[in-house]
Amino acid sequence: MDKTNMIYLDQHTSVLPCSSAIDRLQTFLHKKWYSSNSPYCKNTYDLENAYQTIYDFTGAKYEDTFVFTSSASEAINQVLFGVYHDVIKKTGKTHIITSKNEQAAILLTLKKLEEQGIIVHYLEPNQDGVINLGELERTINPRVSLITLSWADALTGTIQPVESIAQTCEKHGILFHVDASAILGKVYLPLNDIDIHYMTFCGNLLHGPVSSGGLFMKKGHELSPLIIGENEQGGLRAGPFDVGSFLALSAACQQSLLYMDHMSLDVARLRSSLERKLQQEVGAKIFFQNNPRLPNVSCVAFEKVNSEALLYRLYTEGLVASFGGDRWQHLSNIIKGDLANSAVSFVLSRYTTKEEIDQATDIIIKNVKFLQTLSFDL
Numbered sequence: 001m002d003k004t005n006m007i008y009l010d011q012h013t014s015v016l017p018c019s020s021a022i023d024r025l026q027t028f029l030h031k032k033w034y035s036s037n038s039p040y041c042k043n044t045y046d047l048e049n050a051y052q053t054i055y056d057f058t059g060a061k062y063e064d065t066f067v068f069t070s071s072a073s074e075a076i077n078q079v080l081f082g083v084y085h086d087v088i089k090k091t092g093k094t095h096i097i098t099s100k101n102e103q104a105a106i107l108l109t110l111k112k113l114e115e116q117g118i119i120v121h122y123l124e125p126n127q128d129g130v131i132n133l134g135e136l137e138r139t140i141n142p143r144v145s146l147i148t149l150s151w152a153d154a155l156t157g158t159i160q161p162v163e164s165i166a167q168t169c170e171k172h173g174i175l176f177h178v179d180a181s182a183i184l185g186k187v188y189l190p191l192n193d194i195d196i197h198y199m200t201f202c203g204n205l206l207h208g209p210v211s212s213g214g215l216f217m218k219k220g221h222e223l224s225p226l227i228i229g230e231n232e233q234g235g236l237r238a239g240p241f242d243v244g245s246f247l248a249l250s251a252a253c254q255q256s257l258l259y260m261d262h263m264s265l266d267v268a269r270l271r272s273s274l275e276r277k278l279q280q281e282v283g284a285k286i287f288f289q290n291n292p293r294l295p296n297v298s299c300v301a302f303e304k305v306n307s308e309a310l311l312y313r314l315y316t317e318g319l320v321a322s323f324g325g326d327r328w329q330h331l332s333n334i335i336k337g338d339l340a341n342s343a344v345s346f347v348l349s350r351y352t353t354k355e356e357i358d359q360a361t362d363i364i365i366k367n368v369k370f371l372q373t374l375s376f377d378l
Helices: 019-031 047-058 072-091 104-114 133-139 162-172 243-258 260-282 307-316 354-374
Strands: 065-069 095-099 119-123 144-150 175-179 198-202 213-217 297-301 343-347
Touching: 019 243, 047 065, 047 243, 065 072, 065 243, 072 104, 072 144, 072 175, 072 198, 072 213, 095 104, 104 119, 104 144, 119 133, 133 162, 144 162, 162 175, 243 260, 260 297, 260 354, 307 343, 307 354
Parallel strands: 095 119, 095 144, 144 175, 175 198
Antiparallel strands: 065 213, 198 213, 297 343
16 A cells, blocks of 8 residues: 555544644754753744744633643643642642543553552543533542543544533632643634633644643642753753754644634534535444534444454555554443444544545445445344
């Protein structure tokens, strides 16, 4: 298979870097690679404008603190370990609430904290993939210090009711962390109206470099650094400041803002076209339609078709999709019922074209029909 002509609909973990980000990174690597801390490099990189671009794109308040990280996973670790050391140890509020369907960075870090005596409550999302606010309210007790969730699921497209959860946190005096990696750049977020204490994100899902991410901390709720050493980023994160990736992230944020309407309208129409044809031709089951979801994600299942067999056949014809990770965030653990092992996720990006979707639709329909004929008696 010629991978250069591959139709890539597996964009829930990584997407193609945009040309602006690549240009900014290459300029740094070739011409401005020296240390940003050196006295002779002051005002060389225009970092102030880059920071402002990131703040404006996310809608964060200028009074909030931003830490540039190597990934969303690092940023999530800083939040969870920071809350443990700076808040839980001092207050004795040893309970944390999250979702059973969370990403690996949250779940595995919480497992580490459980070894330190932290009690984690894992909420079961409802059939639409979202947290039940009534169950959340019932789970809260005076010893809960933090609720940590992903704003949206990049694999299923489900969007959590973050505004309502934030109001619940405010009512009970609980810290609130959301990872916005999947939702940033896809839909407009009313961040100024939502009381979020910590927001993390990765840069690569914004068409930025893989080695980029970020953490916003609300004023008055700053956390200790995860990586300790020199006074980089004002002491918020030690280690050489990766200026090139930071500038590339800023460029990606700027481009993502320009393409926001395209994502929420044009890409959503492509997704709807794909789903409509799959329903008409092979009776596809579309999951999570009843609640708000990301405009670029389609989670579907086909009766009498094993998802592994389907993904293999699609790959041999130059189409890549996904059913999730090896253990964490696997559709067979998220989807309930008989179709759990038939579920597949198709994730588009702003670079996905109508021609690709039309071609992908034909490939999917052909292979679903073939696999269904092999299992007609099941």
